[in-house]
Amino acid sequence: MIERFDKDAAEVDVPGDLADRVRELLDQRTDLRWDDALQCVLDPKELDRVRAEKGKAERKSGDFTSDSNDDGGA
Secondary structure: OHHHHHHHHHOOOOOOOHHHHHHHHHHHOOOOOHHHHHHHHHOOOHHHHHHHHHHHHHHHHOOOOOOOOOOOOO
16 A cells, blocks of 8 residues: 555645645635645646636535525524
Protein backbone atom coordinates (compact mmCIF):
# COMPACT_ATOMS: atom_id res chain seq x y z
CA MET A 1 0.00 0.00 0.00
CA ILE A 2 2.82 2.42 0.88
CA GLU A 3 4.60 1.70 -2.39
CA ARG A 4 1.42 2.34 -4.35
CA PHE A 5 0.80 5.60 -2.48
CA ASP A 6 4.37 6.76 -3.09
CA LYS A 7 4.04 5.96 -6.80
CA ASP A 8 0.70 7.77 -7.12
CA ALA A 9 1.97 10.76 -5.14
CA ALA A 10 5.04 11.05 -7.37
CA GLU A 11 2.74 11.43 -10.39
CA VAL A 12 0.92 14.45 -8.94
CA ASP A 13 2.14 17.88 -10.01
CA VAL A 14 1.46 20.23 -7.09
CA PRO A 15 1.73 23.92 -8.00
CA GLY A 16 3.98 25.97 -5.73
CA ASP A 17 1.22 28.54 -5.23
CA LEU A 18 -1.49 25.98 -4.50
CA ALA A 19 -2.64 27.58 -1.23
CA ASP A 20 -2.91 31.01 -2.88
CA ARG A 21 -4.88 29.61 -5.79
CA VAL A 22 -7.28 27.77 -3.46
CA ARG A 23 -7.81 30.96 -1.41
CA GLU A 24 -8.44 32.97 -4.59
CA LEU A 25 -11.01 30.47 -5.81
CA LEU A 26 -12.74 30.43 -2.42
CA ASP A 27 -12.91 34.23 -2.53
CA GLN A 28 -14.56 34.03 -5.97
CA ARG A 29 -16.82 31.07 -5.22
CA THR A 30 -17.96 31.40 -1.62
CA ASP A 31 -20.31 28.43 -2.00
CA LEU A 32 -17.40 25.97 -2.37
CA ARG A 33 -15.94 23.93 0.45
CA TRP A 34 -12.15 24.10 0.73
CA ASP A 35 -11.69 20.51 -0.41
CA ASP A 36 -13.85 21.12 -3.49
CA ALA A 37 -11.84 24.27 -4.25
CA LEU A 38 -8.65 22.23 -3.98
CA GLN A 39 -9.97 19.71 -6.52
CA CYS A 40 -11.03 22.52 -8.85
CA VAL A 41 -7.61 24.17 -8.70
CA LEU A 42 -5.88 20.89 -9.50
CA ASP A 43 -8.39 20.07 -12.26
CA PRO A 44 -10.57 22.98 -13.48
CA LYS A 45 -12.98 20.51 -15.12
CA GLU A 46 -14.03 19.46 -11.61
CA LEU A 47 -16.03 22.68 -11.05
CA ASP A 48 -18.97 21.41 -13.12
CA ARG A 49 -18.98 18.09 -11.24
CA VAL A 50 -18.75 19.83 -7.85
CA ARG A 51 -21.64 22.14 -8.72
CA ALA A 52 -23.78 19.23 -9.95
CA GLU A 53 -23.16 17.22 -6.78
CA LYS A 54 -23.86 20.26 -4.60
CA GLY A 55 -27.18 20.73 -6.41
CA LYS A 56 -28.08 17.08 -5.87
CA ALA A 57 -27.26 17.34 -2.17
CA GLU A 58 -29.37 20.49 -1.80
CA ARG A 59 -32.33 18.87 -3.52
CA LYS A 60 -31.98 15.74 -1.41
CA SER A 61 -31.84 17.63 1.87
CA GLY A 62 -34.58 20.05 0.89
CA ASP A 63 -34.50 23.81 0.81
CA PHE A 64 -36.93 25.27 3.31
CA THR A 65 -35.86 28.91 2.98
CA SER A 66 -38.93 29.84 0.95
CA ASP A 67 -41.52 27.86 2.92
CA SER A 68 -44.83 29.70 2.39
CA ASN A 69 -46.34 28.03 5.49
CA ASP A 70 -44.03 29.97 7.82
CA ASP A 71 -46.22 31.31 10.63
CA GLY A 72 -43.40 33.35 12.17
CA GLY A 73 -42.69 31.01 15.03
CA ALA A 74 -44.39 28.72 17.49
